[in-house]
Amino acid sequence: MARLFGTDGVRGLANRDVTAEMALSLAQAAAIVLGESARSQGLKPKAVIGRDPRISGEFLAAAVAAGLSSSGVDVFDAGVLPTPATAFLTADLDADFGVMISASHNPAADNGIKFFAAGGHKLPDDVEDAIEAAMQGDKLAPVGAGVGHVHRFADAEDRYLVHLLRSIPNRLDGLTVVLDCAHGAAAGVSPEAFRDAGAKVIVIGAEPDGLNINLGYGSTHLSALQSAVIEHKADLGIAHDGDADRCLAVDHNGKIVDGDEIMAILALSLKARGQLARNTLVATVMSNLGLKIAMREAGIEMIETKVGDRYVLEAIREGGYTLGGEQSGHVIFSQYATTGDGILTGMKLAAEVARTGKTLAELASVMTILPQVLINVRGVDKSRVDSDAEVQAIVAEAEQELVGTGRVLLRASGTEPLVRVMVEAADEGSAKSWADRIARVVEKRLAI
Numbered sequence: 001m002a003r004l005f006g007t008d009g010v011r012g013l014a015n016r017d018v019t020a021e022m023a024l025s026l027a028q029a030a031a032i033v034l035g036e037s038a039r040s041q042g043l044k045p046k047a048v049i050g051r052d053p054r055i056s057g058e059f060l061a062a063a064v065a066a067g068l069s070s071s072g073v074d075v076f077d078a079g080v081l082p083t084p085a086t087a088f089l090t091a092d093l094d095a096d097f098g099v100m101i102s103a104s105h106n107p108a109a110d111n112g113i114k115f116f117a118a119g120g121h122k123l124p125d126d127v128e129d130a131i132e133a134a135m136q137g138d139k140l141a142p143v144g145a146g147v148g149h150v151h152r153f154a155d156a157e158d159r160y161l162v163h164l165l166r167s168i169p170n171r172l173d174g175l176t177v178v179l180d181c182a183h184g185a186a187a188g189v190s191p192e193a194f195r196d197a198g199a200k201v202i203v204i205g206a207e208p209d210g211l212n213i214n215l216g217y218g219s220t221h222l223s224a225l226q227s228a229v230i231e232h233k234a235d236l237g238i239a240h241d242g243d244a245d246r247c248l249a250v251d252h253n254g255k256i257v258d259g260d261e262i263m264a265i266l267a268l269s270l271k272a273r274g275q276l277a278r279n280t281l282v283a284t285v286m287s288n289l290g291l292k293i294a295m296r297e298a299g300i301e302m303i304e305t306k307v308g309d310r311y312v313l314e315a316i317r318e319g320g321y322t323l324g325g326e327q328s329g330h331v332i333f334s335q336y337a338t339t340g341d342g343i344l345t346g347m348k349l350a351a352e353v354a355r356t357g358k359t360l361a362e363l364a365s366v367m368t369i370l371p372q373v374l375i376n377v378r379g380v381d382k383s384r385v386d387s388d389a390e391v392q393a394i395v396a397e398a399e400q401e402l403v404g405t406g407r408v409l410l411r412a413s414g415t416e417p418l419v420r421v422m423v424e425a426a427d428e429g430s431a432k433s434w435a436d437r438i439a440r441v442v443e444k445r446l447a448i
Helices: 020-034 036-040 056-069 083-092 125-134 156-167 189-196 223-231 259-272 289-297 309-319 342-356 360-364 389-402 428-445
Strands: 010-013 046-051 074-080 097-101 110-117 150-152 176-180 200-204 236-239 248-251 280-284 301-305 323-325 331-333 372-378 407-412 418-424
Touching: 020 036, 020 046, 020 056, 020 097, 020 110, 020 125, 046 056, 046 083, 056 074, 056 097, 056 110, 074 083, 074 156, 083 097, 083 110, 083 156, 083 342, 110 125, 156 189, 156 342, 176 189, 176 223, 176 342, 189 200, 189 342, 200 223, 223 236, 223 248, 236 342, 248 259, 248 360, 259 280, 259 289, 259 323, 259 331, 259 342, 259 360, 280 289, 280 309, 289 301, 301 309, 309 323, 309 331, 331 342, 342 360, 372 428, 389 407, 389 418, 389 428, 407 428, 418 428
Parallel strands: 046 074, 046 097, 074 150, 176 200, 176 236, 280 301, 280 323
Antiparallel strands: 010 110, 097 110, 236 248, 323 331, 372 418, 407 418
């Protein structure tokens, strides 16, 4: 039987894959595993629940709250808030765990459930496995005063906002910033945070109706932000995804500044202030080779992990590092957050523009992006990507030709039913040619 948890919680089509019944059972199991420490001390466990604004989040949040409270957990319902806010509030409230209901950058019809341990940290695989196993066993069934309350977490947004404002090194006075909130969880708090920090703010993609999350706006659809930055002659634009754990940017010319460039800017800023722990940046194997070159030239070591912010987080925690992230815009500041925080990242980036007096384009010029082509191959059996001989043969052929000037990365997506083919090369033509060739072989050999 396939593992229920993926690389970022449980995710799928809401009311088909992720149902109210599953949410209830998952919450009851989480109450057993994640609430054990409190119960062993004779205490009633506490949990924070947050969600993004997609319509299915309403019934899933209700099911999770029911599962937890019926298992003797006091629930603090924070309503619609970013994923990093739920992680922060789990720690700030000293809760035993947190639950976020979101499918991040996925379409509105999808949804997901992920958990944070005490302190707001993502769960290791063995704890997720324990929760999955507990779904098959007896449930907790307290009665009377033993059942949990469901509280409205009335000051959740205010607590998170204060945290954001305390986390930036300087104000944003004098900057004009366009914010694209992806019709998602950032729509309320992100504009307020930037305004309170001193920026003049123009907001787009901030009218969530439960169905339009990520639709034509946000970090996966940057054209609207590019147009708005140019139209308003803004200093920069910031794009979040549906649950606001990502941040991509646009400079004053409308050029996209991706997660690798953002990490390069912020790593150099931290190094200059003596705040880059062990002089190291943590990134994933998907990061552009240009980032590695830029860091080497700046005297900064770069550690690479598997794809997924959870693996970046693990490396940061194990090594005591300050900064890490992904090309997709998950950026983690370990001093201020336990997970990627798109609002915090955007504010840190804007603060560096304000502090230096340089344009975002000038700051981003510290690295040169090598041509990188990414093809998502759908309708294939992703479980066979590492074992098929013909697939591995074409990859080996490409790697031999590109040695020293590029690389190939082939991986099964952890959140979607597809295989990602990524090729970097010294020129766009070579990257595209090899990516196309490899994708055709993957499609032919692994077709379902």
